Amino acid sequence: MQASIGIVLLAAGIGTLIWIRNGAKRQMKERAWALLLLAAGTALAVCLQMRVPVPNPADAVSAVFAPIYKPIIGWIEEGK
Amino acid sequence: MGKYAGINNTMISSGQCAKILFLFALGSAALILPTAVTVIAKQDAWISMLLAGPINYFVVMIYLALADRFPNLTLAQYSEKVIGTWAGKAFTLTFVFFMLLLSALVLRNISDFITLSVLPLTPLWFINVTFMVVIIYGVYLGIETIARTGEIIFSWGMFVMTILVFALFSQFNFHNFEPFLYEGWMRPVKGIYPILGFPIGEFVFLTAILPLIKQEDRQKLRKHLKLSVVLISTMSILMVVFLLGVMGVYEASRSPFAIYDMVKYINIEEILVRVEVLVAVIWVGTVFMKLALCVYTLSVMSAQMLKLATYRPLVAPYAFIIVPLSMIVYRNNAHANHFAMEVWTVYSVFQGVVLPLGLLLVAVIRGKKDFSDGSFPEPKKVEKKAGGEKGAGGTSGGAAGGDPSPA
Numbered sequence: 001m002q003a004s005i006g007i008v009l010l011a012a013g014i015g016t017l018i019w020i021r022n023g024a025k026r027q028m029k030e031r032a033w034a035l036l037l038l039a040a041g042t043a044l045a046v047c048l049q050m051r052v053p054v055p056n057p058a059d060a061v062s063a064v065f066a067p068i069y070k071p072i073i074g075w076i077e078e079g080k
Numbered sequence: 081m082g083k084y085a086g087i088n089n090t091m092i093s094s095g096q097c098a099k100i101l102f103l104f105a106l107g108s109a110a111l112i113l114p115t116a117v118t119v120i121a122k123q124d125a126w127i128s129m130l131l132a133g134p135i136n137y138f139v140v141m142i143y144l145a146l147a148d149r150f151p152n153l154t155l156a157q158y159s160e161k162v163i164g165t166w167a168g169k170a171f172t173l174t175f176v177f178f179m180l181l182l183s184a185l186v187l188r189n190i191s192d193f194i195t196l197s198v199l200p201l202t203p204l205w206f207i208n209v210t211f212m213v214v215i216i217y218g219v220y221l222g223i224e225t226i227a228r229t230g231e232i233i234f235s236w237g238m239f240v241m242t243i244l245v246f247a248l249f250s251q252f253n254f255h256n257f258e259p260f261l262y263e264g265w266m267r268p269v270k271g272i273y274p275i276l277g278f279p280i281g282e283f284v285f286l287t288a289i290l291p292l293i294k295q296e297d298r299q300k301l302r303k304h305l306k307l308s309v310v311l312i313s314t315m316s317i318l319m320v321v322f323l324l325g326v327m328g329v330y331e332a333s334r335s336p337f338a339i340y341d342m343v344k345y346i347n348i349e350e351i352l353v354r355v356e357v358l359v360a361v362i363w364v365g366t367v368f369m370k371l372a373l374c375v376y377t378l379s380v381m382s383a384q385m386l387k388l389a390t391y392r393p394l395v396a397p398y399a400f401i402i403v404p405l406s407m408i409v410y411r412n413n414a415h416a417n418h419f420a421m422e423v424w425t426v427y428s429v430f431q432g433v434v435l436p437l438g439l440l441l442v443a444v445i446r447g448k449k450d451f452s453d454g455s456f457p458e459p460k461k462v463e464k465k466a467g468g469e470k471g472a473g474g475t476s477g478g479a480a481g482g483d484p485s486p487a
Contacts, residue, residue: 011400018393027393033386034393041400048404057181058409062423069426076120076270 004046011042090224091294094301098308099234100227100289100373105136105279105312106237107370108189111363113278114320115338116421121271122329123257126320128271132280133313135272139280140305142436147290149443151298153454155287155436156384161450162443171435172385175284178431179378180398182282183371184405185420187211190367191406192416193337197360208406211371212399218372219379219395223292226372233365240362245318247346247355252325277425279312281432288377291454336413375399389457 018034047054092100117125150158155175160168191207199207218226261268293301319339323332326342335341340363343356376391379398383391410416442448 014396014400018396022393027389029386030388030390030393033382033388034397037394037397038400041397041404044401045404048407054408056408056411057177057405058415058419058423061181061427062419065423065426065430069423072273072426073422076273 003049007045007049008042011038011045014038090222090292092223092227092289092292094293094297094304096227096231097286097289097293097301098304099230100369101140101283101286101305101308102311102315103230103233103237103366103369104283104285104373106315107279107366108186109279110316110319110366111193111337111339112189112420113274113316114323115333115335116274116278117271117320118323118329118338119333120273121268122333123259123324124261124268125271125324126317127261127268128275129313129317129320131268132272132275132316133309135276136280136283136309136312137306139283139433140286140309142433142440143283143286143290144302144305146287146436146440146443149440149449150291150454151451152291153450153452154291154380154384155284155439156381157454158443158448158450159439162439162446162448169385171439172381174435175431176378176382176385178427179285179374179381180401180405181409183374183378183398183402184409185424186367186371186374187402187406188410188416190364190371192410192413193340193360193363197337197340198357204407205403208403211368212403214368215371215375216396216399218368219376220392223289223376226369226376229372230369233362233369237362237366240358241315241318244343244346244355244359245322247348247352248322248326248342250348251345252322253328254325256324256328273425274421275316277428278420281425281428281430284432284436285373285377287436288380289373375402383456384454391456 015035015038018038019031022030022034044054114125117128121128146155146158150161153161156168156172159171162168163171187208190211191204194207195202195204218229290301323338323342326345327335327338332338332342340356340359343359344354346355347353375395375398379391379394382398383394388394410419
Protein backbone atom coordinates (compact mmCIF):
# COMPACT_ATOMS: atom_id res chain seq x y z
CA MET A 1 0.00 0.00 0.00
CA GLN A 2 2.73 2.46 0.97
CA ALA A 3 4.60 1.61 -2.21
CA SER A 4 1.50 2.36 -4.28
CA ILE A 5 1.10 5.73 -2.59
CA GLY A 6 4.76 6.39 -3.31
CA ILE A 7 4.30 5.53 -6.98
CA VAL A 8 1.27 7.80 -7.28
CA LEU A 9 3.06 10.64 -5.49
CA LEU A 10 6.09 10.26 -7.76
CA ALA A 11 3.86 10.28 -10.82
CA ALA A 12 2.04 13.34 -9.51
CA GLY A 13 5.40 15.07 -9.02
CA ILE A 14 6.53 14.25 -12.56
CA GLY A 15 3.14 15.31 -13.92
CA THR A 16 3.30 18.67 -12.14
CA LEU A 17 6.83 19.19 -13.45
CA ILE A 18 5.74 18.45 -17.03
CA TRP A 19 2.72 20.73 -16.62
CA ILE A 20 4.89 23.63 -15.40
CA ARG A 21 7.80 23.14 -17.83
CA ASN A 22 5.53 23.22 -20.87
CA GLY A 23 3.41 26.02 -19.50
CA ALA A 24 5.38 28.88 -21.01
CA LYS A 25 4.51 27.80 -24.52
CA ARG A 26 0.91 26.76 -23.76
CA GLN A 27 1.52 23.33 -25.22
CA MET A 28 -1.83 21.82 -24.25
CA LYS A 29 -1.53 18.89 -26.66
CA GLU A 30 1.93 17.94 -25.37
CA ARG A 31 0.75 18.20 -21.77
CA ALA A 32 -2.33 16.11 -22.44
CA TRP A 33 -0.47 13.24 -24.13
CA ALA A 34 2.31 13.28 -21.56
CA LEU A 35 -0.17 13.08 -18.69
CA LEU A 36 -2.12 10.34 -20.44
CA LEU A 37 1.03 8.24 -20.80
CA LEU A 38 1.98 9.02 -17.23
CA ALA A 39 -1.44 7.86 -16.02
CA ALA A 40 -1.06 4.63 -17.98
CA GLY A 41 2.38 4.04 -16.48
CA THR A 42 1.13 4.76 -12.97
CA ALA A 43 -1.79 2.37 -13.41
CA LEU A 44 0.59 -0.33 -14.64
CA ALA A 45 3.01 0.21 -11.76
CA VAL A 46 0.23 0.17 -9.15
CA CYS A 47 -1.27 -3.00 -10.67
CA LEU A 48 2.14 -4.63 -10.53
CA GLN A 49 2.63 -3.58 -6.93
CA MET A 50 -0.86 -4.77 -5.86
CA ARG A 51 -0.26 -8.08 -7.70
CA VAL A 52 -3.17 -7.53 -10.06
CA PRO A 53 -2.57 -9.78 -13.08
CA VAL A 54 -1.58 -7.64 -16.07
CA PRO A 55 -1.58 -9.04 -19.61
CA ASN A 56 1.94 -9.46 -20.90
CA PRO A 57 2.58 -7.83 -24.31
CA ALA A 58 5.24 -10.47 -24.99
CA ASP A 59 2.51 -13.12 -24.90
CA ALA A 60 0.48 -11.15 -27.43
CA VAL A 61 3.49 -11.03 -29.74
CA SER A 62 4.07 -14.77 -29.27
CA ALA A 63 0.45 -15.51 -30.08
CA VAL A 64 0.43 -13.35 -33.21
CA PHE A 65 3.65 -14.74 -34.65
CA ALA A 66 3.20 -18.37 -33.55
CA PRO A 67 2.32 -19.65 -37.06
CA ILE A 68 5.59 -18.24 -38.39
CA TYR A 69 8.13 -18.94 -35.69
CA LYS A 70 6.99 -22.44 -34.68
CA PRO A 71 7.83 -24.12 -38.05
CA ILE A 72 11.19 -22.31 -38.14
CA ILE A 73 12.08 -23.47 -34.63
CA GLY A 74 10.99 -26.99 -35.59
CA TRP A 75 13.32 -26.86 -38.59
CA ILE A 76 16.22 -25.54 -36.50
CA GLU A 77 15.85 -28.17 -33.80
CA GLU A 78 15.43 -31.00 -36.31
CA GLY A 79 18.93 -32.40 -36.35
CA LYS A 80 19.98 -31.52 -32.83
CA MET B 81 21.92 21.41 -17.66
CA GLY B 82 23.83 23.59 -20.06
CA LYS B 83 22.39 26.50 -21.92
CA TYR B 84 21.72 24.55 -25.11
CA ALA B 85 20.82 21.30 -23.43
CA GLY B 86 17.83 19.48 -24.76
CA ILE B 87 17.20 21.44 -27.89
CA ASN B 88 14.92 19.58 -30.22
CA ASN B 89 16.87 19.76 -33.45
CA THR B 90 20.51 19.05 -32.81
CA MET B 91 22.68 17.47 -35.48
CA ILE B 92 25.29 14.73 -35.37
CA SER B 93 28.12 13.79 -37.72
CA SER B 94 28.19 10.65 -39.84
CA GLY B 95 31.07 9.24 -37.79
CA GLN B 96 28.99 9.59 -34.65
CA CYS B 97 26.12 7.84 -36.40
CA ALA B 98 28.43 4.94 -37.29
CA LYS B 99 29.62 4.68 -33.69
CA ILE B 100 26.03 4.78 -32.46
CA LEU B 101 25.17 1.91 -34.80
CA PHE B 102 28.16 -0.08 -33.58
CA LEU B 103 27.28 0.40 -29.91
CA PHE B 104 23.63 -0.37 -30.56
CA ALA B 105 24.52 -3.60 -32.36
CA LEU B 106 26.90 -4.63 -29.63
CA GLY B 107 24.50 -3.34 -26.98
CA SER B 108 22.64 -6.05 -25.23
CA ALA B 109 23.39 -8.63 -27.92
CA ALA B 110 27.11 -8.94 -27.16
CA LEU B 111 26.67 -10.86 -23.95
CA ILE B 112 23.62 -12.98 -24.76
CA LEU B 113 23.78 -13.65 -28.48
CA PRO B 114 26.98 -15.78 -28.61
CA THR B 115 25.34 -18.32 -26.32
CA ALA B 116 22.24 -18.55 -28.49
CA VAL B 117 24.26 -19.01 -31.67
CA THR B 118 26.54 -21.58 -30.02
CA VAL B 119 23.55 -23.63 -28.87
CA ILE B 120 22.40 -23.96 -32.49
CA ALA B 121 25.61 -23.99 -34.51
CA LYS B 122 27.98 -25.62 -31.96
CA GLN B 123 31.66 -25.16 -32.91
CA ASP B 124 30.73 -23.56 -36.24
CA ALA B 125 29.03 -20.60 -34.54
CA TRP B 126 31.70 -18.25 -35.83
CA ILE B 127 30.69 -19.16 -39.41
CA SER B 128 27.12 -18.07 -38.58
CA MET B 129 28.47 -14.73 -37.42
CA LEU B 130 30.48 -14.46 -40.64
CA LEU B 131 27.42 -15.26 -42.77
CA ALA B 132 25.32 -12.69 -40.88
CA GLY B 133 27.75 -9.87 -41.76
CA PRO B 134 26.38 -9.09 -45.26
CA ILE B 135 22.79 -9.23 -43.92
CA ASN B 136 23.69 -6.38 -41.56
CA TYR B 137 24.60 -4.23 -44.50
CA PHE B 138 21.58 -5.26 -46.55
CA VAL B 139 19.26 -4.09 -43.77
CA VAL B 140 21.11 -0.81 -43.34
CA MET B 141 20.83 -0.33 -47.13
CA ILE B 142 17.01 -0.37 -46.87
CA TYR B 143 17.08 2.50 -44.40
CA LEU B 144 19.62 4.38 -46.53
CA ALA B 145 17.42 3.96 -49.61
CA LEU B 146 14.48 5.36 -47.66
CA ALA B 147 16.67 8.19 -46.41
CA ASP B 148 17.64 9.03 -50.00
CA ARG B 149 13.99 9.55 -50.87
CA PHE B 150 13.12 11.44 -47.69
CA PRO B 151 16.41 12.93 -46.48
CA ASN B 152 14.99 15.15 -43.72
CA LEU B 153 12.11 13.04 -42.46
CA THR B 154 11.88 10.15 -40.04
CA LEU B 155 9.95 6.93 -40.56
CA ALA B 156 6.99 8.33 -38.62
CA GLN B 157 6.74 11.28 -41.00
CA TYR B 158 7.34 9.69 -44.38
CA SER B 159 5.07 6.75 -43.72
CA GLU B 160 2.23 9.30 -43.59
CA LYS B 161 3.35 10.76 -46.90
CA VAL B 162 3.70 7.37 -48.58
CA ILE B 163 0.59 5.48 -47.51
CA GLY B 164 -1.69 8.25 -46.34
CA THR B 165 -2.16 10.02 -43.03
CA TRP B 166 -4.17 7.51 -41.04
CA ALA B 167 -2.57 4.38 -42.47
CA GLY B 168 0.77 6.04 -41.81
CA LYS B 169 -0.18 6.70 -38.20
CA ALA B 170 -1.23 3.09 -37.73
CA PHE B 171 2.05 2.02 -39.34
CA THR B 172 4.01 4.21 -36.92
CA LEU B 173 1.99 2.91 -34.00
CA THR B 174 3.33 -0.60 -34.64
CA PHE B 175 6.85 0.82 -34.43
CA VAL B 176 6.02 2.68 -31.24
CA PHE B 177 4.82 -0.57 -29.70
CA PHE B 178 7.91 -2.37 -31.00
CA MET B 179 10.25 0.22 -29.51
CA LEU B 180 8.35 0.20 -26.21
CA LEU B 181 8.66 -3.55 -25.94
CA LEU B 182 12.30 -3.43 -27.03
CA SER B 183 13.12 -0.82 -24.37
CA ALA B 184 11.46 -2.97 -21.72
CA LEU B 185 13.42 -6.04 -22.89
CA VAL B 186 16.74 -4.20 -22.94
CA LEU B 187 16.12 -2.81 -19.47
CA ARG B 188 15.22 -6.28 -18.23
CA ASN B 189 18.42 -7.70 -19.77
CA ILE B 190 20.66 -5.27 -17.94
CA SER B 191 18.87 -5.65 -14.62
CA ASP B 192 18.97 -9.46 -14.95
CA PHE B 193 22.68 -9.24 -15.64
CA ILE B 194 23.38 -6.93 -12.72
CA THR B 195 21.32 -9.03 -10.27
CA LEU B 196 23.07 -12.19 -11.45
CA SER B 197 26.62 -10.91 -11.45
CA VAL B 198 27.18 -7.87 -9.29
CA LEU B 199 24.25 -7.08 -6.97
CA PRO B 200 22.48 -10.37 -6.20
CA LEU B 201 20.37 -9.09 -3.29
CA THR B 202 19.17 -5.81 -4.78
CA PRO B 203 15.54 -5.86 -5.92
CA LEU B 204 14.92 -5.66 -9.65
CA TRP B 205 12.83 -2.50 -9.55
CA PHE B 206 15.56 -0.55 -7.82
CA ILE B 207 18.12 -1.31 -10.53
CA ASN B 208 15.52 -0.54 -13.21
CA VAL B 209 14.58 2.81 -11.71
CA THR B 210 18.20 3.83 -11.15
CA PHE B 211 19.12 2.95 -14.71
CA MET B 212 16.05 4.67 -16.09
CA VAL B 213 16.75 7.96 -14.31
CA VAL B 214 20.05 8.24 -16.20
CA ILE B 215 18.31 7.32 -19.45
CA ILE B 216 15.64 10.00 -18.95
CA TYR B 217 18.34 12.59 -18.38
CA GLY B 218 20.31 11.43 -21.42
CA VAL B 219 17.34 11.38 -23.77
CA TYR B 220 16.12 14.68 -22.41
CA LEU B 221 19.42 16.29 -23.37
CA GLY B 222 19.00 15.15 -26.96
CA ILE B 223 20.72 13.15 -29.66
CA GLU B 224 23.91 15.21 -29.71
CA THR B 225 24.60 14.37 -26.09
CA ILE B 226 23.84 10.70 -26.68
CA ALA B 227 26.17 10.66 -29.70
CA ARG B 228 29.03 12.25 -27.77
CA THR B 229 28.55 9.78 -24.93
CA GLY B 230 28.72 7.11 -27.61
CA GLU B 231 32.09 8.39 -28.79
CA ILE B 232 33.51 8.07 -25.28
CA ILE B 233 32.05 4.61 -24.70
CA PHE B 234 33.20 3.50 -28.14
CA SER B 235 36.85 4.24 -27.51
CA TRP B 236 36.74 2.68 -24.03
CA GLY B 237 35.00 -0.37 -25.42
CA MET B 238 37.62 -0.87 -28.13
CA PHE B 239 40.40 -0.41 -25.57
CA VAL B 240 38.96 -3.01 -23.21
CA MET B 241 38.28 -5.45 -26.04
CA THR B 242 41.90 -5.18 -27.18
CA ILE B 243 43.15 -5.93 -23.65
CA LEU B 244 40.81 -8.90 -23.39
CA VAL B 245 41.91 -10.36 -26.72
CA PHE B 246 45.58 -10.23 -25.76
CA ALA B 247 44.98 -11.47 -22.23
CA LEU B 248 42.85 -14.42 -23.33
CA PHE B 249 45.20 -15.64 -26.00
CA SER B 250 47.15 -17.81 -23.56
CA GLN B 251 44.00 -19.81 -22.79
CA PHE B 252 43.14 -20.39 -26.43
CA ASN B 253 42.73 -23.99 -27.59
CA PHE B 254 42.38 -24.58 -31.33
CA HIS B 255 41.11 -28.14 -30.80
CA ASN B 256 37.82 -26.68 -29.60
CA PHE B 257 36.95 -25.88 -33.23
CA GLU B 258 37.16 -29.50 -34.38
CA PRO B 259 35.38 -31.17 -36.10
CA PHE B 260 34.99 -28.36 -38.63
CA LEU B 261 31.58 -28.35 -40.43
CA TYR B 262 30.89 -31.95 -39.36
CA GLU B 263 27.22 -31.71 -40.40
CA GLY B 264 27.74 -29.60 -43.49
CA TRP B 265 26.69 -26.01 -43.98
CA MET B 266 23.16 -26.44 -42.61
CA ARG B 267 24.09 -25.95 -38.98
CA PRO B 268 25.86 -22.58 -39.36
CA VAL B 269 23.05 -21.39 -41.62
CA LYS B 270 20.52 -22.27 -38.93
CA GLY B 271 22.71 -20.39 -36.46
CA ILE B 272 21.95 -17.11 -38.27
CA TYR B 273 18.34 -17.21 -37.01
CA PRO B 274 18.83 -15.54 -33.60
CA ILE B 275 21.23 -12.97 -35.07
CA LEU B 276 18.58 -11.82 -37.56
CA GLY B 277 16.30 -10.58 -34.83
CA PHE B 278 18.55 -9.65 -32.01
CA PRO B 279 20.65 -6.88 -33.33
CA ILE B 280 19.77 -6.76 -37.05
CA GLY B 281 16.01 -6.16 -37.07
CA GLU B 282 16.37 -3.61 -34.30
CA PHE B 283 18.52 -1.36 -36.52
CA VAL B 284 15.22 0.29 -37.49
CA PHE B 285 16.05 2.97 -34.90
CA LEU B 286 18.36 4.37 -37.62
CA THR B 287 15.32 5.71 -39.46
CA ALA B 288 14.91 8.26 -36.67
CA ILE B 289 18.63 9.09 -36.55
CA LEU B 290 19.50 9.43 -40.26
CA PRO B 291 17.62 12.75 -40.79
CA LEU B 292 19.63 14.29 -37.95
CA ILE B 293 22.98 13.96 -39.70
CA LYS B 294 24.62 17.21 -40.78
CA GLN B 295 24.05 18.06 -44.43
CA GLU B 296 27.74 18.49 -45.22
CA ASP B 297 28.46 15.07 -43.72
CA ARG B 298 25.88 13.11 -45.70
CA GLN B 299 28.16 11.95 -48.53
CA LYS B 300 30.52 10.29 -46.04
CA LEU B 301 27.62 8.48 -44.40
CA ARG B 302 27.67 5.35 -46.57
CA LYS B 303 31.39 4.88 -46.09
CA HIS B 304 31.12 5.27 -42.34
CA LEU B 305 28.16 2.93 -42.03
CA LYS B 306 30.00 0.34 -44.13
CA LEU B 307 32.97 0.59 -41.81
CA SER B 308 30.64 0.30 -38.84
CA VAL B 309 29.03 -2.86 -40.23
CA VAL B 310 32.45 -4.38 -40.93
CA LEU B 311 33.48 -3.56 -37.37
CA ILE B 312 30.27 -5.06 -35.98
CA SER B 313 30.85 -8.31 -37.88
CA THR B 314 34.54 -8.45 -36.95
CA MET B 315 33.75 -7.84 -33.31
CA SER B 316 31.03 -10.47 -33.11
CA ILE B 317 33.17 -13.05 -34.96
CA LEU B 318 36.09 -12.30 -32.67
CA MET B 319 33.90 -12.71 -29.60
CA VAL B 320 32.48 -16.02 -30.72
CA VAL B 321 35.90 -17.32 -31.81
CA PHE B 322 37.35 -16.51 -28.41
CA LEU B 323 34.32 -17.86 -26.63
CA LEU B 324 34.68 -21.21 -28.41
CA GLY B 325 38.45 -21.28 -28.21
CA VAL B 326 38.58 -20.50 -24.51
CA MET B 327 35.48 -22.18 -23.07
CA GLY B 328 34.60 -24.84 -25.59
CA VAL B 329 31.14 -25.55 -26.96
CA TYR B 330 29.58 -27.24 -23.94
CA GLU B 331 30.47 -24.67 -21.35
CA ALA B 332 29.72 -21.80 -23.71
CA SER B 333 26.22 -23.05 -24.52
CA ARG B 334 25.32 -23.49 -20.84
CA SER B 335 26.34 -20.07 -19.56
CA PRO B 336 23.67 -17.33 -19.57
CA PHE B 337 26.18 -14.50 -20.00
CA ALA B 338 28.94 -16.34 -21.80
CA ILE B 339 31.34 -13.47 -22.55
CA TYR B 340 31.28 -12.44 -18.90
CA ASP B 341 32.11 -15.98 -17.85
CA MET B 342 34.82 -16.23 -20.50
CA VAL B 343 36.63 -13.20 -19.13
CA LYS B 344 36.82 -14.88 -15.73
CA TYR B 345 39.36 -17.24 -17.35
CA ILE B 346 41.89 -14.43 -17.69
CA ASN B 347 44.82 -15.23 -15.48
CA ILE B 348 48.25 -13.92 -16.36
CA GLU B 349 50.74 -15.21 -13.80
CA GLU B 350 48.28 -14.42 -10.97
CA ILE B 351 48.89 -10.72 -11.59
CA LEU B 352 46.09 -9.88 -13.99
CA VAL B 353 43.05 -11.68 -12.61
CA ARG B 354 39.35 -10.93 -12.05
CA VAL B 355 39.02 -8.40 -14.85
CA GLU B 356 35.45 -9.50 -15.60
CA VAL B 357 34.07 -6.37 -14.01
CA LEU B 358 35.71 -4.42 -16.86
CA VAL B 359 33.40 -6.24 -19.23
CA ALA B 360 30.47 -5.48 -16.97
CA VAL B 361 31.34 -1.77 -17.02
CA ILE B 362 31.64 -1.68 -20.81
CA TRP B 363 28.46 -3.66 -21.14
CA VAL B 364 26.53 -1.30 -18.91
CA GLY B 365 27.82 1.49 -21.16
CA THR B 366 26.73 -0.14 -24.41
CA VAL B 367 23.35 -1.09 -22.97
CA PHE B 368 22.94 2.49 -21.81
CA MET B 369 23.49 3.57 -25.41
CA LYS B 370 21.04 1.04 -26.75
CA LEU B 371 18.35 1.91 -24.24
CA ALA B 372 18.86 5.65 -24.67
CA LEU B 373 18.50 5.28 -28.45
CA CYS B 374 15.41 3.11 -28.08
CA VAL B 375 13.72 5.59 -25.73
CA TYR B 376 14.78 8.47 -27.97
CA THR B 377 13.33 6.79 -31.05
CA LEU B 378 10.21 5.89 -29.11
CA SER B 379 9.55 9.42 -27.90
CA VAL B 380 10.47 11.08 -31.20
CA MET B 381 8.32 8.71 -33.23
CA SER B 382 5.30 9.14 -30.97
CA ALA B 383 5.75 12.91 -30.87
CA GLN B 384 5.85 13.05 -34.66
CA MET B 385 2.92 10.69 -34.95
CA LEU B 386 0.88 12.92 -32.63
CA LYS B 387 2.23 16.10 -34.32
CA LEU B 388 3.62 17.52 -31.08
CA ALA B 389 5.98 20.49 -30.99
CA THR B 390 8.61 18.63 -28.98
CA TYR B 391 9.32 15.06 -27.90
CA ARG B 392 10.64 15.96 -24.48
CA PRO B 393 7.48 15.91 -22.33
CA LEU B 394 6.97 12.27 -23.37
CA VAL B 395 10.33 10.96 -22.13
CA ALA B 396 9.57 10.71 -18.41
CA PRO B 397 6.05 9.26 -18.89
CA TYR B 398 7.45 6.60 -21.23
CA ALA B 399 10.08 5.74 -18.64
CA PHE B 400 7.23 5.34 -16.17
CA ILE B 401 5.69 2.74 -18.48
CA ILE B 402 8.95 0.99 -19.38
CA VAL B 403 9.99 0.22 -15.80
CA PRO B 404 6.89 -1.81 -14.78
CA LEU B 405 6.71 -3.30 -18.29
CA SER B 406 10.26 -4.60 -17.99
CA MET B 407 9.28 -6.38 -14.78
CA ILE B 408 6.33 -8.23 -16.27
CA VAL B 409 7.70 -8.92 -19.72
CA TYR B 410 9.71 -12.02 -18.76
CA ARG B 411 8.22 -14.46 -16.29
CA ASN B 412 11.49 -16.34 -15.68
CA ASN B 413 14.75 -17.24 -17.38
CA ALA B 414 13.22 -20.04 -19.45
CA HIS B 415 10.54 -17.70 -20.75
CA ALA B 416 13.21 -15.08 -21.45
CA ASN B 417 15.23 -17.55 -23.51
CA HIS B 418 12.17 -18.76 -25.39
CA PHE B 419 10.97 -15.25 -26.17
CA ALA B 420 14.28 -13.58 -26.98
CA MET B 421 15.70 -16.37 -29.10
CA GLU B 422 12.62 -17.80 -30.80
CA VAL B 423 9.73 -15.32 -30.96
CA TRP B 424 11.64 -12.07 -31.03
CA THR B 425 13.47 -12.83 -34.29
CA VAL B 426 10.27 -13.11 -36.29
CA TYR B 427 8.74 -10.01 -34.73
CA SER B 428 11.90 -7.96 -35.08
CA VAL B 429 12.46 -8.99 -38.71
CA PHE B 430 8.83 -8.16 -39.45
CA GLN B 431 9.15 -4.69 -37.96
CA GLY B 432 12.71 -3.95 -38.93
CA VAL B 433 12.96 -5.45 -42.41
CA VAL B 434 9.58 -6.45 -43.88
CA LEU B 435 7.64 -3.27 -43.05
CA PRO B 436 10.36 -0.75 -44.09
CA LEU B 437 11.02 -2.78 -47.25
CA GLY B 438 7.30 -2.74 -48.05
CA LEU B 439 7.20 1.01 -47.43
CA LEU B 440 10.20 1.46 -49.72
CA LEU B 441 8.52 -0.57 -52.47
CA VAL B 442 5.32 1.49 -52.19
CA ALA B 443 7.35 4.69 -52.27
CA VAL B 444 9.23 3.50 -55.38
CA ILE B 445 6.04 2.40 -57.15
CA ARG B 446 4.16 5.59 -56.35
CA GLY B 447 7.28 7.65 -57.10
CA LYS B 448 7.15 9.46 -53.77
CA LYS B 449 10.01 11.77 -52.86
CA ASP B 450 9.97 14.54 -50.31
CA PHE B 451 12.78 16.91 -49.41
CA SER B 452 10.82 18.98 -46.90
CA ASP B 453 12.16 19.60 -43.44
CA GLY B 454 10.70 17.36 -40.77
CA SER B 455 12.44 18.76 -37.72
CA PHE B 456 10.47 19.93 -34.70
CA PRO B 457 9.38 23.59 -34.84
CA GLU B 458 11.84 25.93 -33.18
CA PRO B 459 10.23 27.62 -30.16
CA LYS B 460 11.71 31.04 -31.01
CA LYS B 461 8.54 32.94 -31.90
CA VAL B 462 6.52 31.66 -28.97
CA GLU B 463 9.39 32.52 -26.68
CA LYS B 464 9.02 36.27 -27.23
CA LYS B 465 5.30 36.21 -26.64
CA ALA B 466 5.54 34.18 -23.46
CA GLY B 467 8.67 35.87 -22.14
CA GLY B 468 6.92 37.16 -19.03
CA GLU B 469 5.91 33.72 -17.88
CA LYS B 470 9.38 32.29 -18.04
CA GLY B 471 10.00 32.81 -14.33
CA ALA B 472 7.52 30.08 -13.43
CA GLY B 473 9.07 27.47 -15.70
CA GLY B 474 12.62 28.66 -15.16
CA THR B 475 12.71 27.72 -11.48
CA SER B 476 12.52 24.03 -12.25
CA GLY B 477 15.77 23.89 -14.17
CA GLY B 478 16.50 26.70 -16.60
CA ALA B 479 16.58 25.47 -20.18
CA ALA B 480 12.99 24.42 -20.67
CA GLY B 481 13.47 24.06 -24.40
CA GLY B 482 12.99 27.75 -24.80
CA ASP B 483 16.53 28.54 -25.98
CA PRO B 484 16.89 29.13 -29.68
CA SER B 485 18.98 26.52 -31.42
CA PRO B 486 22.63 27.30 -32.11
CA ALA B 487 22.46 25.26 -35.31
